[in-house]
Amino acid sequence: MKYADEFRDPVRARGVLAQIEEAIDEIGATADAPVYIMEVCGGHTHAIFRYGLDKLVPEGLEFIHGPGCPVCVLPMARVDECVELAERSDVIFTTFGDAMRVPGTRKSLLQAKADGADVRMVYSPLDALEIARRNPNKEVVFFALGFETTTPSSALCIQQASQEDLSNFSVFCNHITVPPPIKALLDDPHMKLDGFVGPGHVSMVIGIEPYQFIARDYGKPIVVAGFEPLDLLQSVLMVLEQIRSGRAEVENQYSRVVPDDGNPVSIAACENVYEPREKFEWRGLGEIDHSGLKIREEYKRFDAESKFRIGYGKASRIVPEPEGCSCSDVMTGKIKPPQCAQFGKGCTPEMPLGALMVSTEGACAAYYHYGGARPELEPAQ
Amino acid sequence: MCLGIPGQIRSISDYERKLALVEVSGVNREINIACIMPEDGDADSLIDTWTLVHVGFAMSRIDEKEAALTLELLTELGEVQAEIDAMRAAESAMEQAT
Numbered sequence: 001m002k003y004a005d006e007f008r009d010p011v012r013a014r015g016v017l018a019q020i021e022e023a024i025d026e027i028g029a030t031a032d033a034p035v036y037i038m039e040v041c042g043g044h045t046h047a048i049f050r051y052g053l054d055k056l057v058p059e060g061l062e063f064i065h066g067p068g069c070p071v072c073v074l075p076m077a078r079v080d081e082c083v084e085l086a087e088r089s090d091v092i093f094t095t096f097g098d099a100m101r102v103p104g105t106r107k108s109l110l111q112a113k114a115d116g117a118d119v120r121m122v123y124s125p126l127d128a129l130e131i132a133r134r135n136p137n138k139e140v141v142f143f144a145l146g147f148e149t150t151t152p153s154s155a156l157c158i159q160q161a162s163q164e165d166l167s168n169f170s171v172f173c174n175h176i177t178v179p180p181p182i183k184a185l186l187d188d189p190h191m192k193l194d195g196f197v198g199p200g201h202v203s204m205v206i207g208i209e210p211y212q213f214i215a216r217d218y219g220k221p222i223v224v225a226g227f228e229p230l231d232l233l234q235s236v237l238m239v240l241e242q243i244r245s246g247r248a249e250v251e252n253q254y255s256r257v258v259p260d261d262g263n264p265v266s267i268a269a270c271e272n273v274y275e276p277r278e279k280f281e282w283r284g285l286g287e288i289d290h291s292g293l294k295i296r297e298e299y300k301r302f303d304a305e306s307k308f309r310i311g312y313g314k315a316s317r318i319v320p321e322p323e324g325c326s327c328s329d330v331m332t333g334k335i336k337p338p339q340c341a342q343f344g345k346g347c348t349p350e351m352p353l354g355a356l357m358v359s360t361e362g363a364c365a366a367y368y369h370y371g372g373a374r375p376e377l378e379p380a381q
Numbered sequence: 382m383c384l385g386i387p388g389q390i391r392s393i394s395d396y397e398r399k400l401a402l403v404e405v406s407g408v409n410r411e412i413n414i415a416c417i418m419p420e421d422g423d424a425d426s427l428i429d430t431w432t433l434v435h436v437g438f439a440m441s442r443i444d445e446k447e448a449a450l451t452l453e454l455l456t457e458l459g460e461v462q463a464e465i466d467a468m469r470a471a472e473s474a475m476e477q478a479t
């Protein structure tokens with residue numbers, strides 16, 4: 001397999017790798033006592049596996065795959081509620097493709113659709129708005145999930161619906177935020193984390209300020225990174241250089257896309273429409289304080305939770321994880337995906353058992369697709 | 382889902398709702414441009430510029446070189462096809478009768 005083109009500039013990639021090696025040596029990290037760097041974002045996880053970066057870096061460096069794939073951290077109970085909503089005869093249920101394949105206790109949304117529910121895959125919440133305009137006699141529910149990157153889109157749609165007085169449109173809000181789970185992981189005494197590669201597109205919206213607590217309160221470096229293989233390697237190097245020199249700061253490697261202050265229009269829309277929940281449940285991680293968003297009172301009539309009395313905290317039932325699934329151990333970096341008994345057997349991207357297998361941003365799916373190969377850096381032309 | 386896809390703004394389709402026709406990898410689609418509106422409100426000045434599009438919303442302006450690099454990356458990750466498929470699926474979802 002030739003990865004030369006994919007690194008765009010193999011000379012630079014090799015140079016950065018040599019520097020990473022040097023930093024690892026100086027820090028004194030080894031295979032038995034590695035430096036643990038968590039890439040928070042699922043997009044980064046996908047890129048790391050796609051380009052085999054985990055195999056290119058020296059042994060004294062271990063990537064821990066973070067909780068940054070929104071589909072992967074979606075608890076079964078939320079999927080069950082989606083199915084319940086979708087099965088109502090007055091509802092057109094809309095959501096993104098990946099969300100349709102997450103297994104619920106009874107079925108996924110895709111199975112609900114096959115069984116006759118009106119479930120529609122949309123590209124954007126804008127499409128759900130349009131479906132609501134075209135179907136005034138139906139309740140159109142948009143299942144909103146995702147981190148800060150997708151939150152502005154549903155916030156702006158709710159504002160638009162409010163302007164148009166589109167009373168048959170509502171949002172089932174399951175948006176989550178990145179900083180709280182990072183804090184929860186840092187507070188977990190079993191987690192070994194030495195630094196973070198921060199999610200680039202989340203910061204495009206919220207800026208880099210919300211990560212200050214990582215450096216200030218926990219003394220760990222975080223570098224907001226782009227998605228090119230070279231971006232990732234460079235960011236890893238920046239983290240290592242901080243560790244080497246005893247610094248802990250928030251740095252921005254992706255400044256060509258990420259302004260330090262984020263996007264003010266998006267931030268304003270999100271603050272106008274949403275407020276933090278006291279806590280929210282994450283698959284594999286449990287409940288985390290202030291980690292989810294809910295729709296403010298002012299926009300209540302567009303809130304599917306109050307319209308249909310369904311959603312987080314409304315039911316007391318606990319939904320267990322499927323039998324034999326080790327998602328929570330993978331999620332917290334305790335085991336690697338192939339160490340799960342179901343990996344590649346009872347759980348494949350075609351027939352996912354756990355959510356980490358659903359999206360290409362999930363660690364299990366990424367591992368399944370790109371597992372084995374160690375990339376070669378070809379000599380430069 | 383969390384990776385943006387580059388698109389080039391072709392025309393402004395709805396000034397009031399801040400919507401533009403954006404070409405994303407050969408497919409034209411209506412995109413919300415509220416988050417990248419210039420401070421003076423001149424939407425037309427956005428025509429021909431490149432932007433990173435997330436689930437139908439332009440989230441940041443990028444230069445042409447960054448757009449090309451990102452498209453190449455997304456192609457290799459298999460994300461470009463996924464985005465185009467999603468846009469097509471959405472079109473039929475909107476047209477579907479109840």
Ligand code: SF4
Binds near residue numbers: 330344347356
């Ligand atoms: S292989 Fe499947 S069941 Fe096992 S941890 Fe991964 S997603 Fe969960």
